[in-house]
Amino acid sequence: xxxxxxxxxxxxxxxxxxxxxxxxxxxxxxxxxxxxxxxxxxxxxxxxxxxxxxxxxxxxxxxxxxxxxxxxxxxxxxxxxxxxxxxxxxxxxxxxxxxxxxxxxxxxxxxxxxxx
Amino acid sequence: xxxxxxxxxxxxxxxxxxxxxxxxxxxxxxxxxxxxxxxxxxxxxxxxxxxxxxxxxxxxxxxxxxxxxxxxxxxxxxxxxxxxxxxxxxxxxxxxxxxxxxxxxxxxxxxx
Numbered sequence: 477x478x479x480x481x482x483x484x485x486x487x488x489x490x491x492x493x494x495x496x497x498x499x500x501x502x503x504x505x506x507x508x509x510x511x512x513x514x515x516x517x518x519x520x521x522x523x524x525x526x527x528x529x530x531x532x533x534x535x536x537x538x539x540x541x542x543x544x545x546x547x548x549x550x551x552x553x554x555x556x557x558x559x560x561x562x563x564x565x566x567x568x569x570x571x572x573x574x575x576x577x578x579x580x581x582x583x584x585x586x587x588x589x590x591x592x
Numbered sequence: 593x594x595x596x597x598x599x600x601x602x603x604x605x606x607x608x609x610x611x612x613x614x615x616x617x618x619x620x621x622x623x624x625x626x627x628x629x630x631x632x633x634x635x636x637x638x639x640x641x642x643x644x645x646x647x648x649x650x651x652x653x654x655x656x657x658x659x660x661x662x663x664x665x666x667x668x669x670x671x672x673x674x675x676x677x678x679x680x681x682x683x684x685x686x687x688x689x690x691x692x693x694x695x696x697x698x699x700x701x702x703x704x
Binding site for chain 1: 596598601625627632633634635636637640680682691692693694695696697
């Protein structure tokens with residue numbers, strides 16, 4: 477069974493703390509993504525990676541960084557957490573289908589972060 | 593900037609009714625996906641449409657991709673309580689890699 481695992485389901489942090497969100501996939505997928513989900517805004521792409529050590533900014537990268545040292549692991553880092561980063565964070569992975577360059581996104585269960 | 597707008601944002605209907613959800617953009621996408629998300633879980637893919645004008649059916653769900661590949665619709669016939677969830681469209685832009693942009697979401701509640 478394919479699986480994307482996020483390290484923490486719930487986190488509570490204080491303003492200014494450094495936060496690490498870890499994501500591991502067991503499907504040998506090339507692509508990995510970090511989204512944040514807020515009511516009425518859908519999922520917004522923070523960063524994505526299409527290969528080890530490669531990363532691309534998504535639509536809302538400010539205040540975030542990422543790391544992909546191994547193919548199966550993609551980490552999201554909040555260097556100095558702020559209250560407006562309180563959200564649900566979703567990790568996903570995919571592999572590209574030939575011709576269409578489209579693949580199914582497989583999601584983890586999400587990490588709900590509260591910044592006080 | 594939200595590239596994909598979905599309407600309606602919320603929908604509460606009785607079991608057996610029909611409904612349509614719209615996904616609109618000013619951008620062209622190489623393909624478009626629809627996902628459903630249930631509480632406490634990540635979204636799960638329902639369908640991918642690739643060709644402009646394409647129609648795909650998944651039991652009582654009908655998906656259509658606009659001719660210009662800028663918009664899509666999801667029609668549910670005779671809705672069931674099991675259809676309750678958050679429906680998300682996602683536009684795919686590719687250029688050697690896959691970048692997926694999600695819509696704003698439609699929260700559907702089907703009342704028995």
